[in-house]
Amino acid sequence: MRKILLLVPLTTLEWGTKNMGGVDSVCQMLIKSLQHDPSTDFFYRVIAFDPTNSVNNEGEVIKINSSLEVIQFNIKNPSKSKLAKLPNLLYQIKIIKAQVRNFSPDIVHSHFASWLVGLNKALPTISTIHSYKKIGRKPRGFLNNLLYERILPSLAPLFIERYTCVSKYLKSHIKNDIKKDVSVIYNPIDEAYFNHNKVNNPSSDIAFVTCALIHYKKGIHHIVDVLYLLKQQGYKATLKVIGPESDKDYVNTLKNLIASKDLTKEVEFLGAKTTKEIVNIYQKCDIGIFLSSEETFGLVPIEMLAANLPVQCLNTGVISDLNDSKEKAGLCIYNTVNSIKIAKDAVFLKSNKVKVNNDFIHELFSVGKVINDYENLYKKTISK
Structure with a gap:
C-alpha cells in the first residue's frame, strides 16, 4: 500500500x-x-x-x-x-x-x-x-x-x-x-443530514434557522431585517441562531438591533451544537437562511439542502457552483441583500411547501x- x-x-x-x-x-x-x-x-x-x-x-x-x-x-x-x-x-x-x-x-x-x-x-x-x-x-x-x-x-x-x-x-x-x-x-456533507425525515410544521408561522460563527460577515443582522419586514407585513416569523459567539462586539450590536425592532421573543440564540442536535433543529424548521457575504465553500447552506430545508442564501462559495443547476428546487440565490425580495420568497416557500431534491446534493457532496x-x-x- x-x-x-x-x-x-x-x-x-x-x-x-x-x-x-x-x-x-x-x-x-x-x-x-x-x-x-x-x-x-x-x-x-x-x-x-x-x-x-x-x-x-x-x-x-x-x-x-x-x-x-x-x-x-x-x-x-x-x-x-x-x-x-x-x-x-x-x-x-x-x-x-x-x-x-x-x-x-x-x-x-x-x-x-x-x-x-x-x-x-x-x-x-x-x-x-x-x-x-x-x-x-x-x-x-x-x-x-x-x-x-x-x-x-x-x-x-x-x-x-x-x-x-x-x-x-x-x-x-x-x-x-x-x-x-x-x-x-x-x-x-455528513450523512446524518440526509438520514432523517423532516417534520412538517403545520403552523402558518415561518420558522427560519441559520447556523454560523456569529460575526459581521455572516450577515445575521440582514436576517433580522427580513424578520422585521415580515412582522410589519403581518406575518409571524421566528429565527433560531445556531453557533458560537465569535465577535462579542458584533453580538452586542446584533442583540441591540433585535431589541430595537421588538424581536427579542422571535430570535433565539442556541449556541454551538453537535451535528445530531443541528439535524434535529433543522427537522423542525421551515427555511434555512444564510446571508453570509463571503464563503470559500459555505458548508451550512449545503447541509440545509441535504436536510430537505429550502434555502435562501447569497451567491458566494460553492452555492455559486450550483447557480446554473437544473436541480435547485427550493434554493433561492441572491447577488445582493434585498430584504423585500427575500421576505417575499420566504412567504412563497412556506405557503407552497416547496420540496428540495437532495439527491443531487448527495451526488456532489x-x-x-x-x-x-x-x-x-x-x-x-x-x-x-
Missing part, C-alpha cells in the same frame, strides 16, 4: 461531540469515513493538531483500522521557556518533519498550506485550500495578518506540488496567484465521493 501522511486540524476522535466548525468539521467527516470504510489502496497516518489544546497523550499512535492510524498533538507549543520557545507554527512544522522522517510517506497532504513550508521539495505534496489571504479568513493582529496573508502565501508554492480548493468560486479568486495545478474537490476524488488525485500524483 502507498502511504499518505495527512495533516489536519481535529478537535476530537469522538465524531461530532466537539466541533470548531469549518476545516475541523470537514476533517472529522473525512477521517470518520476512513474509519468506517477503510481504504484498500492507501495507508493513512493522520497528524491531527487540536485547536482546543485538549490532547493529553500527545504523540501516541492510535491504530484505527488496518489502513488508518492517528497521532494527535496540541496546536500550541507546550514549552514554558520564554527564550527558547518556538513559535507555534514552527513547532508544528518541526513535528511534521519528524513524522515525515519516521513514516516515509509517498505523499504529504495538508489541509493548511503553511504546514508544508520547509519540507523536502522532492517529496510529493498536496495542499487543500479552504481560505486564502483575506478570502474566508478573519482578520487578526498586524503581524499575524502579514504572516498568513502575504509571507506564507508567497513561500508555500515553493514546497507544494499540487493544490486542491473547495469550490470553483475560490479557484476563480486564486488563479492569478497560484500558477500550479489546482483541482476542485468539494467538502463533504457525499463523503465517499470526496475521498474517491482525493485518492484519484493521489494516484495521479504518484504516477506522474
Whole structure:
C-alpha cells in the first residue's frame, strides 16, 4: 500500500461531540469515513493538531483500522521557556518533519498550506485550500495578518506540488496567484443530514434557522431585517441562531438591533451544537437562511439542502457552483441583500411547501465521493 501522511486540524476522535466548525468539521467527516470504510489502496497516518489544546497523550499512535492510524498533538507549543520557545507554527512544522522522517510517506497532504513550508521539495505534496489571504479568513493582529496573508502565501508554492480548493468560486479568486495545478474537490456533507425525515410544521408561522460563527460577515443582522419586514407585513416569523459567539462586539450590536425592532421573543440564540442536535433543529424548521457575504465553500447552506430545508442564501462559495443547476428546487440565490425580495420568497416557500431534491446534493457532496476524488488525485500524483 502507498502511504499518505495527512495533516489536519481535529478537535476530537469522538465524531461530532466537539466541533470548531469549518476545516475541523470537514476533517472529522473525512477521517470518520476512513474509519468506517477503510481504504484498500492507501495507508493513512493522520497528524491531527487540536485547536482546543485538549490532547493529553500527545504523540501516541492510535491504530484505527488496518489502513488508518492517528497521532494527535496540541496546536500550541507546550514549552514554558520564554527564550527558547518556538513559535507555534514552527513547532508544528518541526513535528511534521519528524513524522515525515519516521513514516516515509509517498505523499504529504495538508489541509493548511503553511504546514508544508520547509519540507523536502522532492517529496510529493498536496495542499487543500479552504481560505486564502483575506478570502474566508478573519482578520487578526498586524503581524499575524502579514504572516498568513502575504509571507506564507508567497513561500508555500515553493514546497507544494499540487493544490486542491473547495469550490470553483475560490479557484476563480486564486488563479492569478497560484500558477500550479489546482483541482476542485468539494467538502463533504455528513450523512446524518440526509438520514432523517423532516417534520412538517403545520403552523402558518415561518420558522427560519441559520447556523454560523456569529460575526459581521455572516450577515445575521440582514436576517433580522427580513424578520422585521415580515412582522410589519403581518406575518409571524421566528429565527433560531445556531453557533458560537465569535465577535462579542458584533453580538452586542446584533442583540441591540433585535431589541430595537421588538424581536427579542422571535430570535433565539442556541449556541454551538453537535451535528445530531443541528439535524434535529433543522427537522423542525421551515427555511434555512444564510446571508453570509463571503464563503470559500459555505458548508451550512449545503447541509440545509441535504436536510430537505429550502434555502435562501447569497451567491458566494460553492452555492455559486450550483447557480446554473437544473436541480435547485427550493434554493433561492441572491447577488445582493434585498430584504423585500427575500421576505417575499420566504412567504412563497412556506405557503407552497416547496420540496428540495437532495439527491443531487448527495451526488456532489457525499463523503465517499470526496475521498474517491482525493485518492484519484493521489494516484495521479504518484504516477506522474
